[in-house]
Amino acid sequence: MSETATTSAGYDAAEEILDRRTPVQRLQTVLHTYPWLSPAIVLVVALVVFGSIADNFATPSNLGTITQQTAIIGTLAIGQTLIILTAGIDLSCGAIMVFSSMVMAKTAYDQGVAGWLALFIGLAVGLLAGLANGLLITRINLPPFIVTLGSLGIFTSLTLLYATGRTVRERELAPELLKLGSPINIGGFTLTTGVLVMLALYGCFAFVLRYTAWGAHVYAVGDDPDAARLAGIQVQRVLLSVYAVAGLIFAVTAWVLIGRVGAASPNSGEGDNLDSITAVVIGGTSLFGGRGRIIGSLLGALIVGVVSNGLSVAGLDQAYKQLAIGGLIIVAVTADQWIRRARA
Amino acid sequence: MTATTTTGAVLQARGLVKAFGRVVALDAADFDLFPGEVLAVIGDNGAGKSSLIKCLSGAYLPDAGDIYLDGEAVHFRRPQEARAHGIETVYQTLAVAPALDIASNLFLGRERRKPGILGSVFRMLDGSGMRRDAREQMTKLGIGTLQNMTQPVETLSGGQRQAVSVARAAAFGSKVIILDEPTAALGVRESAQVLRLIQNLRERGMPVILISHNMPQVFEVADRIHVQRLGARAAVVTPATVSITDVVAIMTGALKVPLEDQTLTPVR
Numbered sequence: 377m378s379e380t381a382t383t384s385a386g387y388d389a390a391e392e393i394l395d396r397r398t399p400v401q402r403l404q405t406v407l408h409t410y411p412w413l414s415p416a417i418v419l420v421v422a423l424v425v426f427g428s429i430a431d432n433f434a435t436p437s438n439l440g441t442i443t444q445q446t447a448i449i450g451t452l453a454i455g456q457t458l459i460i461l462t463a464g465i466d467l468s469c470g471a472i473m474v475f476s477s478m479v480m481a482k483t484a485y486d487q488g489v490a491g492w493l494a495l496f497i498g499l500a501v502g503l504l505a506g507l508a509n510g511l512l513i514t515r516i517n518l519p520p521f522i523v524t525l526g527s528l529g530i531f532t533s534l535t536l537l538y539a540t541g542r543t544v545r546e547r548e549l550a551p552e553l554l555k556l557g558s559p560i561n562i563g564g565f566t567l568t569t570g571v572l573v574m575l576a577l578y579g580c581f582a583f584v585l586r587y588t589a590w591g592a593h594v595y596a597v598g599d600d601p602d603a604a605r606l607a608g609i610q611v612q613r614v615l616l617s618v619y620a621v622a623g624l625i626f627a628v629t630a631w632v633l634i635g636r637v638g639a640a641s642p643n644s645g646e647g648d649n650l651d652s653i654t655a656v657v658i659g660g661t662s663l664f665g666g667r668g669r670i671i672g673s674l675l676g677a678l679i680v681g682v683v684s685n686g687l688s689v690a691g692l693d694q695a696y697k698q699l700a701i702g703g704l705i706i707v708a709v710t711a712d713q714w715i716r717r718a719r720a
Numbered sequence: 721m722t723a724t725t726t727t728g729a730v731l732q733a734r735g736l737v738k739a740f741g742r743v744v745a746l747d748a749a750d751f752d753l754f755p756g757e758v759l760a761v762i763g764d765n766g767a768g769k770s771s772l773i774k775c776l777s778g779a780y781l782p783d784a785g786d787i788y789l790d791g792e793a794v795h796f797r798r799p800q801e802a803r804a805h806g807i808e809t810v811y812q813t814l815a816v817a818p819a820l821d822i823a824s825n826l827f828l829g830r831e832r833r834k835p836g837i838l839g840s841v842f843r844m845l846d847g848s849g850m851r852r853d854a855r856e857q858m859t860k861l862g863i864g865t866l867q868n869m870t871q872p873v874e875t876l877s878g879g880q881r882q883a884v885s886v887a888r889a890a891a892f893g894s895k896v897i898i899l900d901e902p903t904a905a906l907g908v909r910e911s912a913q914v915l916r917l918i919q920n921l922r923e924r925g926m927p928v929i930l931i932s933h934n935m936p937q938v939f940e941v942a943d944r945i946h947v948q949r950l951g952a953r954a955a956v957v958t959p960a961t962v963s964i965t966d967v968v969a970i971m972t973g974a975l976k977v978p979l980e981d982q983t984l985t986p987v988r
Contacts, residue, residue: 408872588843589831592824596817606815607888608800608829666819 408715411660411668415675418658418704422679426686433689436564443571446681448473448636448645451574451629452652453659453673454581455506455622460656461585462598462618463665464520468509469626470648471531476502477630478535480553481544481640491550499627505531506623510616528649539642546638557635570632574674577625582670594618598665654701655680658708662716679704727791730755730927731776731807731896736785738771745771746782747951753896758918758928760938763948764971770900772948773931777809777898778802789895808893810885812901818874822866823847823854825873826888857891858883862920879910886917890926897921898929903937915941935964947971 397405407413427434452469459466480498483489489497505527512523546554556570585591593614596604601611634640659676661668684697733751737744745768753759763769774780776787778796787794789805796802799809816825827850833839834846851869858866863883866876873881882902889897899918903911911934918941921928932938938945939959947955947970955970955977969975 583842587845587847589833589845590843592820592828592831592845595820596824596828599817599819602813603815603817604828606811606813607817607825608803666817 404715404717407711411715412672412675413660414708414711415659415672415679419675419679419682422682422686426682426690430686430690433686437566438685438689440564440566442678442681442685443565444568444636445685446677447568447570447574447632448629449648449651449655449680450674450677451570451577451632452626452648453655453677454574454577454670455625455629456652456656457659457661457668457670457673458581458594458618458625459520459622460598460653460661460663461594461665461668462615463601463663464513464598464615464618465524465653465663466509466520466619466622467524467649467653468505468528468531469524469622469652470645471528471535472502472505472623472626473630473633473648474642474645475505475531475535475538475630476627477633477640477644478539478544478642480630481549481634482538484550484553485544485548491552494550495552495631498630499624502627502630503620503624506626507616507620509623510619513619514612514616535642541642543639543641543643549634549638549640553631553634553640554638555635556632557638568635570635573628573632577628578670578674585670590614590617595666598667600666651680654705658701658704660708660712662712663709664712664716667712667716728755729753729788729791731787731789731929733772733776733787734785736772736775736782736787738768738775738780738782744951746775746785748785749948749952751776751946751953752956753927753929755927756922756925757943758922758930758941760930760932760942760945761948762932762935762938762945762967762971763954767948767971768951769931769948771951773809773898773900773929776802776929777807803892806893806895807898808889808896809898809900810882810889810902812904816873816881816884819872821870821872822858822876822884823851823869825884826850826854826857826891828888830892853891854887857887860924861887861890861917863887863917877910878906879913882906882910882914883917886914886921890921890924893926896927896929898931900931901933902930903932903934911937935967939964949973 423434432438452473456466456469476498479501480494483497484491484494509523509527512518513520556568556573558569560567560569560572585594593604593609596607596609597611597614605611633645637644655676656673657663657676658679659668659672659674661672680701683700684694687694687696729752731751731753733749736746736749736751738746749768749772751772761769761773771780775782778799778801781797787796789807794805817828820828832846832850834844838844839846854869855867861883866880866883873884876884886899886902902914906914915937918928918930930938930942942959945957945959945967946953947957947967949971957967966975970977
């Protein structure tokens with residue numbers, strides 16, 4: 377109670393200063409301000425738990441392996457984060473990735489196109505696929521869920537028809553396409569160039585989202601599209617650009633995928649569509665848009681990688697992975713609902 | 721009947737017509753806003769006040785009639801064009817992005833980039849500069865309690881959010897600020913905050929158009945009251961010389977005001 381609050385201005389000031397929040401409300405505010413904090417805690421806990429139950433888990437070589445296993449979901453999750461920040465969703469990201477990877481491999485092997493050019497064509501295909509999703513969403517005003525559910529089927533089918541059920545094997549692949557699989561040794565940790573590409577993309581998009589007008593507009597559009605429109609932002613144009621950029625990121629992931637698998641197979645990456653959404657959601661980005669940090673998605677992808685790898689190193693059943701990740705998703709979305717109600 | 725233009729008005733309209741199919745929303749409506757005044761626009765539902773304001777703010781293109789800004793004829797096809805001419809609008813729907821902070825909201829859609837290569841090549845925003853200007857703007861408007869420009873807008877009360885909208889309009893509106901039912905979504909105490917802001921704007925010499933249903937509020941802050949009825953201006957009165965009952969009578973058509981009686985001169 378403040379006894380000096382006699383004037384109305386004084387009363388306002390007193391109300392600002394008096395902090396009547398409980399510790400739980402304070403926690404809510406902290407998590408609200410730093411959305412990447414909860415996935416960071418979960419990741420540390422997972423590392424400690426598996427480190428203590430499996431002797432050969434916390435070794436540099438195994439941790440390096442985890443980053444390699446995370447590279448594909450982690451890179452896909454960058455594009456997925458951009459889309460989810462606009463309150464959209466992309467169920468077709470894995471299908472776009474696999475289709476792009478087949479285009480890269482087959483134009484080089486079947487048509488004899490130079491490796492770099494084949495790579496470029498594959499990236500262009502990913503960009504166009506994302507653009508097609510974006511055009512359907514912005515021009516015909518279809519919900520992103522429906523559009524990408526449809527394009528998931530279309531791109532999966534196109535991949536199978538185009539590949540005629542055949543895998544392009546390692547010795548048939550142009551060397552440029554395998555570039556992101558080459559190992560790099562940093563102090564005992566064996567990474568790949570693909571992992572470095574993923575980290576560079578995270579750095580790039582963290583910067584773009586934080587420090588550019590486009591980044592602010594992505595958040596504003598996801599937050600409240602009407603308010604964004606009234607502020608003079610061209611909402612449809614921002615959405616279209618997000619889906620196109622995400623398509624390009626999915627195609628870059630195709631390059632990472634070929635390097636990681638050492639082949640281009642029409643059947644790879646089947647679970648990746650949903651796994652990328654899982655990584656983003658566990659990473660603290662809100663499915664309702666406008667809230668989250670891209671670095672959280674990297675943490676989310678690493679959590680999935682650590683749990684999966686840890687279970688197999690500890691000799692436990694992989695079925696526990698689905699259990700743990702499924703539980704984490706529900707906890708993450710519940711936490712998001714709660715954190716959204718925070719008042720500073 | 722074509723009325724002549726009055727000299728000295730910041731924003732004026734003559735003979736505006738806007739029809740939607742067979743419904744005539746504006747029927748040769750006139751409008752005058754003088755420098756430094758708060759002009760309230762009131763009228764019953766369907767009187768055309770919303771259409772009038774939308775023509776002035778560029779949301780509608782009138783079918784006929786002229787709009788003059790500082791005596792020059794203007795034709796706004798989109799709200800952005802009106803905005804580029806210094807006419808800013810604050811909407812009743814709290815048009816802010818809740819997750820973004822105060823400074824980002826103030827500069828939303830008009831972000832400023834850093835000078836030099838950081839801005840031109842890396843497209844980097846001038847975050848510290850925008851925060852500094854945002855704080856200055858908030859202080860100027862007497863919203864000194866909001867000091868942390870990195871605070872997300874969703875942590876603010878409704879009145880404070882509307883204050884951010886008004887501050888945004890005041891920061892960029894160089895000629896006219898239009899407030900469309902700014903207190904409709906707010907409680908009593910928060911409405912009082914917004915009314916104080918309007919008075920601050922007037923003290924700084926900024927002409928304000930206030931659309932409102934709330935008669936006591938209108939009588940509290942307006943210098944003149946434009947009464948819209950059946951798509952045209954029925955009267956312009958000053959709160960000092962008429963009662964709320966008279967104004968309601970004009971609004972409903974119970975009281976007719978002869979054209980020559982209307983106070984068309986600014987009060988100050």
